Amino acid sequence: MDFDKVKAKALPFLVSAAGKRELENLVPKTEIEKVKLAIQETTDGVNIYRLAGGMVIPQLADISMQLKRLKMDAVLNAGELAQITKILRTSMAVKDFFAKLREQDVDMHTIEHYVDDLVTIPTITKQLAISIEGDGHITDEASSKLHGLRQRITQTEGSIRSKMEGFTRGANAKYLSDAIITMRDDRYVIPVQANYRGKFGGIVHDQSGSGQTLFIEPQAVIELNNRLRQDQLDEKQEEIRILAELSALIAPYRIDIGNNEQILGHLDFINAKAQMAHNMRATLPIISNEHQINLKQARHPLIEANKTVANDIIIGDEYQMIVITGPNTGGKTITMKTLGLIQLMGQAGFYIPAQEESTIGVFEQIFADIGDEQSLEQNLSTFSSHISNIKAILDQADENSLVFLDEVGAGTDPKEGAALAMSILDALGAKSSYVLVTTHYPELKAYGFDREKTINASMEFDQETFKPTYKLLLGIPGQSNALEIAKRLGITESIIMESKALISEDSQDLNAIIGDLVTQRKLARDRSEQLENDLQATGKLQTDLDEKLTKFETQKAKLLEDAQVENNHLVSQSRKQADKIIERLRKLELEGQQIKENQLIDAKGELNSLRMDDQRLKKNKVLQREKLKHDLKAGDAVLVKSYGQYGDLIRKLGKQDWEVQLGILKMKVNESDLEKSKQANIAAQEREREPKQRITHSVSTRETSARLDLRGHRYDQAMVEVDQFIDHAVLSNLSSVTIVHGKGTGALRKGTQEYLRSNPRVKSFEFAAPNAGGDGATIVFL
Structure with a gap:
């Protein structure tokens, strides 16, 4: 089955x-x-890889031999201690990594207990890390004595080199074969010409092959070399002492360290399976308790995903045996291996190369007889080799077995081979084994129809090109395409016709029926795939709509809640302002003053102006569309909200303003201040029925100030206030008023004067005197 090749796909992801x-x-x-x-x-592992990029585990060596030596109280060398230190440091790092994952609520069900079983010894780990570097070098910080010895060695080496350089660079350099400093017997020497041996004194440690050069340790550095050598021996002894101390320190924890190595290795293996699943685009298999296999769009794990043909493979529910018939090169064996390898992968704990929601069973034994290799050791033929394998399978198979037989009964006489194949399948069926068998014997095409829990299958061939598509067709036996293929390859028509005459009419009819079934099946599959794609697209759209609806409902509830709070606040403020207006009117009444009509209109206008529209609602597209259904038009009866008066629309002025007839007055009113109303229509009808009356107005002065201060107001609101202010001034028979707009950017001043030019009730206007505001205020004559 090549399961070892599947395992090899995980190897590149392993580090321990x-x-x-x-x-x-x-x-x-x-x-x-x-x-x-x-x-x-x-x-x-997949969840951790998806959310955190996988577990961070470095390269970890095998420390089993080191642990055995610790058991015998042996002293480990620096390299071996470095490997154990790496295990201990990785154990601490992994525990920290999983602690952070717990804070992030990463979904983990089974591997946390492995992390909990990791033993950490922080103090000893820290001492090991300080003393031994990753490459096995003992650091100067391992002990104060070692640090001192290494400092002294460095100083001594510096003194030796300084003296030796005096020989290689001074007047004595001419006596040297080469002006270099080298080593012999771990001592510093210089290469001296043999005939000048006596110039430097000292000890001869070596000579060249020709005898012309002597490697001499000069008398001047013998003492320094002796001191250096002694310090180096002391350094070696101190390093041995440190290694013995560290070995003794970790020896009591050797079992825990060994367990840590196994746990880290297992976590590394889980991490590798996760990365392999990602790389292979594999999915989580569902485990069946009833030996049921339902693989959706299964792919061969050893073939690149973009080069393999995916197939649906189902066995174990309605049928326990699949008989795949048809000619060679159609993909029967590959399909068989696809099922076998995926089943082995699932039972080994791997994700499988198939679509999500695919199901595998759990079998106690999986048998396979695939291929036609002869047994050279037993001197068996192809047929004999197959029969030997099948005998072993028949002896061991039972209801918990999955059996794969490739080209069962092949290698002998076709009739005998077909009969033998059917008998073998009957024997496996009697054992209730789960069987996938391939054959090119036409006799087995009828086998699937005659036997219980058995289904025929075949590999699809393109009906036009007669090339394999490698699609598995369950329920349809294989079709013989030999004559058609021969015809396309150039065999003469006469030979083809003679061949057809030799074939029985029943066989030809059966072949034609199978061909028609294949065509219909392909058409049905194509339609099914299209429907599946449409269904997935519709499902995605439905999910998006559900999410947006939920979001809309949430935002709607939040807006309503916020609006309620704001509305309560506005109502409270409006009540306070209304109380002040009513109190002012009562005060006038109590003082015995006659309340004039213009005062009542002003008061009513102030009360109506307390109504505030939510600006956010004006921008709501849904409300805007609804508003279009109620567009204002000339002749409509409306309510002017700021005055509380009913009138008729005469014509539209600009984009947002209308000319409105209020009794004998014509006013320019912003569209936001107008509202269609049934009461307005009733009032208009009553006005039509009333006899025409001559109305006279007494000239009176408005009680309120004839001055409007716009400073600090927004432009749009300011223009509304100017319009209302001029209306009040006309109703109050004021001859002139002052509008204070300030200087600032000039926007309010320009807007005010443009409005005044367009208003027919304004006679003229001019800037105020310099001592009354200058160009920051405008005097209006009505």
Whole structure:
């Protein structure tokens, strides 16, 4: 089945020796709970890889031999201690990593307990990290004595080199074969010409092959070399003492360290399975308790995803045996291996290369007889080799077995081979085994129709080109395409016709029926795939709409809540202002003053102006569309909200303003201040029925100030206030008024004067005197 090749796909993602060892020893599990646990571990690894990029585990060596030596109280070398230090430091790092994952609520079900079992010894780990570097070098900080010895060695080496350079650079350099300083017997020497040996004194440690050069340790550096050598020996002894001390320090924890290595290796293995799943685009398999397999768009795990043809493979529910018939090169064996490898992968704890919601079973034994290799050791033919394998399978298979037989009965006489194949399948059926078998024997096409829990299948061929599409067709036996292929390859028509004459009419009819079934099946599959794509697109659209609706409902509830709070605040403010207006009118009444009509109009206008529209609602597109249904038009009866008066629309002025007839007055009113009303229509009808009366107005002065201050107001609101102010001034028979707009940017001044020019009730206007505001105020004559 090439399962080892599937395992090899995880190898590049492993970084620890223990993880690689676990992969090497991996075999599919046969107990359903163990399979589910292995799959769940992979799922945890996939979640961690997706959210955090995987577990951070460095390269970890095999420390099993080091732990055995510690058991015998041996002293480990610096490299071995460095490897153990890496295990301890990684254990601490992994625990910290998972602590952060818990804070992020990463979904983990099965692997946290492994992390909890990691033993950390922070104090000893820190001492090891300080003393031993990652490459196995003992640091100067391992002990104060070692630090002092190394400092002294450095100083002594510096003194030696200084003296030796005096020989290589001074007047004595002419006596040297080469002006260099080198080493012999761990002592510093210089190469001296043999005939000048006596110039430097000292000790001869070596000579060249010709004898012309002597490597001499000069008398002047012998003492320094002696001191250096002694310090180096002391350094070596101190390093041995440090290694012995550190080895003794970790020896009591060797079992915990060994367990840590295994746990880190297992986490590394889970991490590798997760990365392999991502790389292979594999999915989580559903585990069936009833040996049911339902693979959706399964792909061969050893073929690149963009080069393999995916197939739906189902077995174990309505049928337990699939008989794939048809000619060679159609993909029968590849399809068989696809099912077998995916089943092995799932039982080994891997994700599988198939669409989500695919199901696998758990079998105690999986048997396969695939290929036509002869057994050279037993000197067996192809047929004999197959029969030997099948005998072993028949002896062991049972209801918990999955069996794969490729070209069953091949290698012998076709009639005998077909009969033998059917008998073998009957025997496996009697054992209730789950079987996938391939054959090119036409006799087995009828087998699937005659046997219980057995279904025929075939590999699809394009009916026009007669090339394989590698699509599995369940329920349809294989079609023989030999004559058509021969015809396309150039065999003469006469030979083809003679061949057809030799074939029985029943066989030709059967072949034609199968061909028609294949065509209909392909058409149905194409339609099904299109419907599936449409369904997925519709489902995605429905999900988007549901999300947007939920978001809309949430925002709507929030806006209503905010609006209610703001409305309560505005109502409270309006009540206070209304009370002040009413109190002012009562005060006038109590003082015995006659309340004039213009005062009542002003008061009513002030009360109506307390109404405030939510500016956000004006921008609401839904409300805007609704508003279009009630567009104002000339002749409509309306309510002027700021005055509380009913009138008729005469004509539109600009984009937002209308000319409104209020009794004998014509006023320019902003569209936002108008409202259609049934009461307005009733009032208009009553006015039509009333006899015409001559109305006279007494000249009176408005009680309120004839001055309007716009400073600090927004432009739009300011223009509304100017319009209302001029209306009040006309009703109050004022001959002139003052509008204070300030200087600022000039926007209010310009807007005010443009309005005054367009208002027919304004006779003229001019800037105020310099002592009364200058060009920051405008005097209006009505």
